[in-house]
Amino acid sequence: MTDTQPMRLGKETVGVVNKLKVGIARRTEGRGVALLVIVVVLVAILEPTTFTAYSVTLGRIALIGLVALGLTAVILMGELDLSVASTLAVSGVIMASMPNIWLGVVAALAAGIVIGMINAFFVFYVGINSFIATLGMLFALRGLAFVLSDAKPVRIADIDAGIAFGTPLLGPITPRVLIFILAFIALQVFLSKVRAGREFYAVGGNRQAAFDAGIPVRRRIFTGFMISGFVAALAGVINTLERTAADPTAGSSVLLASFAAAIIGGVVLNGGRGSVLGTLIGAFSLGILQVALTFSGVQVDIQDIFIGSILLIAVISDPTQLRSAVTGIRSWFQRREKSQAHT
């Protein structure tokens, strides 16, 4: 970083190869693609049934990916929503305890939006760091799920509807996968084509600058948390419908996998950089990995070790942070060599 090159202007980026280079350098999905390639190659060699039984794999990817999509909207603004795991459980329990299935779905989704608004209230108005605010909500809502369900799984009123929901519509496309695809397209369009969505990047990149430029920061933060609450509730509804019962302890394993998917997919935790496509790639690699591990008879405990390690590697291999860490270590060694040379 010490050599100061003159700023490059127009001409040099004209060639096709150069354009491609600049394009790739701008993308944030590098680590996600690398993980996906490794996972796909290993799984194809060791456990090919994962790809032949693609409907199971797609279902898993859809669940992880859906929660990760909601997280992407929040993380892009430099905030974090840890409460998604409990939102998933609470909305499932709310849905199952309603007498009518449609009423249940509406109530559960409304609950997700309300939870998002509460999170945003604490983050924006009270000024608590979103890590701590949503962590408190994670604990409180997990308690709420236990209270509402009496700490037992709740069966939904209309079991036939649940069974109908799980049947494939067309080939491997179950309603769950269809909802995931729709959510992916909606968020992709929102974040790249709609003005409000593009402003998410500005809010995450530099909040003060965004505010000064006239972007309604408060409304964007509320929107972001409401998106993540809504999407988590949607995942809870889908989960409950497919199992025909709501489990108050649901969501803790999804939390880890969906964080890993969003972060390895290149969404920078400090905000402002990342893409929905990256999250999709991350969700694919983690979903395939989880299903492959299950198929090859690996215990859940060891699966946790795998997913946990991927999250740890993802969070420490963030390109900007990695660069500063490497520089720090290098300068430390240089200093040591210098002081040894003195003595």
Next chain:
Amino acid sequence: MTTQSIETIGEVGIKRNQFNLLVWISERGVFVFTALLVLFGVIFVNGFASLINITDVFYRAAPIGIVAVGMTFVVISANYLDLSVVAQVATAAVILIGVSNDYGLPLAFAVALFVAVLYGVVNGIAVGVFKANAVIVTLSTTFIGLGILRWLSGGSIFFGPEDGPIRAFGQAKIGAIPLSAIVLLIITMILWFVLTRTNFGFVVRSFGSNKEATRLSGVNTPLVVIGAFVITAISAMLAGFVLAAFSNTAVSTMSDGYDFRALAAIIIGGTSVFGGKGSVLRTLLGVIFVSVLTNILVLSGIGFGLQQMAIGALIVLAVSVDALARKVTKK
């Protein structure tokens, strides 16, 4: 004259006589609320003021307290919290009983200490050197650690011998006060000394209030973060020992909920999650508050779900008061 002027500098922003409820609650609230809570328990809750119950409160407070006073270092250094204490406590408990059954106590201590230091160093390097977010890092190490523990232990329950030294330590009492509560007091005193009277403690506090300034003044900041996480890990290990000795059993799920109970104690005590401000003694007071509250809830027959809701809400409330008080003092 000099002391006078220093005092005034210390309170820049608020006028001397101006009274603000939020600032008062965040500074002094815990003393009053703890006293009120105990008073409430004595008057209204049946069976609270009995000797057996008070001993029971001490027994349950000791392991959570040891975790909380250790974790205060991570919170003061502005790294939010260490979620992996759940895994650390359970691992230490299982190692203490599982290993000592077959290979004796000294080896159990050595293995547990090695694992604790490993936890602290891994968390510390990820957060301190790689500047990764502490919540995410410790979330992932929790899953890795619990996964390894459940895999190796097979999720089974370990029982200590009925006449062994672990059992004897767990049952030992001085009057109504269990030995484990005294261990908590000793650890608190040691950590209080480290935080307020040593160079390391000073650097932890200064790092918490201003990371960049501390780095620029020539402090090896990654080492400070690693140190804070190692202290937390060693405290969590001791908490695991105390917890295992109390019941003379160990299982991988025995420390569920320790992360947020410890965090609640720290924050209610008045240590700021924004870093730099706080003390180990305040955490001890927060531990008493949380333990008495839990005890009252249990005695009143309130279920686990509502308890968890109450403590989660308390965390958010206490942080809100701190954040709002901060806004007031800045104005």
